[in-house]
Amino acid sequence: MATGSRRTPAARGASAARSAIPQVPWREPRPAPVVLISGPEEVCAERATAGLREYLRAEDPSLEVSDLRADDYAPGSLLGVSSPSLFGEPRLVRVSGVEKCSDAFLAEALGYLEQPQEGATVVLRHTGASVRGKKLLDAIRSGQGGGIEIACPAIKRDSDRYDFAAGEFTSARKRIAPPALRALVSAFNDDLTELAAACQQLIADVDGDVTEQVVGRYYGGRVETSAFTVADTAIAGRYGESLIALRHALASGADPVPLVAAIASKLRTMARVAGNREPSGALAARLGMKDWQVDRARRDLSGWTEATLGLAIQAAARADAEVKGASRDPVFALERLVTIIATRAPFAA
Structure with a gap:
């Protein structure tokens, strides 16, 4: 996972080192006097906030929940909703929009x-979309208020989405077969909210393990038209299937640019892995990849040679330029690319 403009693991580690407060995973939220939920990934932030509410309500069903907006703030509101009531019920105060907070809120929050307030948990949501409120964030991270931080960095890379979906099933103690998980992630490659909803639907509806057949039954239309299905069938040499998948994808409104990007990404991964006999774990760690990505690339390389892989990578580079404006017919550019990859031979008009 990463933040808005993705940070490397080393950068995230440096950020955590600068913080004097505990860093808590969004899947395992716990209350504190002040809880800072930072980062742009709304799905994770919403889960963390809901988890806090469930945690506190399980401890005391009389929990009082209040919502405030930091950008449209009435002076005195924070103290008003966080102060103990006559009967001393616990309070959860959820504050949104801290990245665009008013001066009044900033002063009162500091x-x-x-x-x-004793018995109150104040949750401050800052997306990181601006530096507004930085003074408040710095104060929380320095340890003022006895707070914790729950980071919700952006989930953009395929490996991050795969880890997210895998975590959904692990948290629910539900088993999903690796091919099924890959098919599910590919089907919802562009929308984490829909991916999360799909995971939860399968968790709720399916008795027993989730198989690739189950994913196909629920989301077959999405799986058929995914960019990675086009890439997978072409790389496997299944020419007819790859053209059908490509036409389904285009008919469903898929943009040629991400289609080429998905194919090029798989080819680059294959090139990085080709010819290396290191164990998957060691190679994955050295290349900054996941074990399953290395294993998948090695399977994809079956039947490929250095020459045919080089030809496919050159074709992908050409297609990338053409779908971005160098050609008047991006669909033809895509079909030519799929033909070269699936046949592993130069294009013959």
Whole structure:
């Protein structure tokens, strides 16, 4: 996972090192006087906030929940909703829009850190979309207010989406076969919210393990038209299937640019792995990949040679330029690319 403009693991580690407060996974939220939920990934932030509410409500069903907006803030509201009531019920205060907070909220939140209210959990949501509120974030991260931070960095890479989906099933103690997980992630490659909803539907509806056949039955239309299905069938040499998958994808409104990007990404991964006999774990760690990516690339390389892989990579580079404006017919450019990859031979008009 990563932040808005993706940070490397080393950069994230440096950020954590600068923080004096505990860093808590979004899947395992826990209450504190102040909880900072940072980062742009709304799906994860919503899960963390819901998890906090469930945690607190399980401890005391009389929990009072209040919502405030930091960008449209009425002075005195934070203290008003966080102060103990007559019967001393626990309070959960959810504050959104801290990245665009008003001056009044900023001043009162900084003051609140000096003396948090007993029995209150104040959740501050900052997307990182701006530097607004940085003084408040710095104060929380320095340890003022006895807070914790739940980071929700952007999920953009295929490996991150795969890890996210795998985590959904692991958290639910539900088994899903690796091919089924890959098919599911490919089907919802562009929308994490839909991927999360699909995972939860399968978890709720399916008795027993989730197989590739189950995913196909639920989301067959999405799977058939995914960019990675086009790439997988072409790389496997299944020429007819790859053209059918490509036409289904285009008929479903797929953009040629990400289709070429998906194919090129798989070819690049194959090239990085080709000829290397290191164990999957060691090679994955050295290349910054996942074990399953290395294993998949090695399977994809079956039947390929250095020459045919080079030909396919050159064809992908040409197609990438053409679908981005160098050609008047991006569909033809895609079909030519799929033909070269599936046949492993130069294009013959």
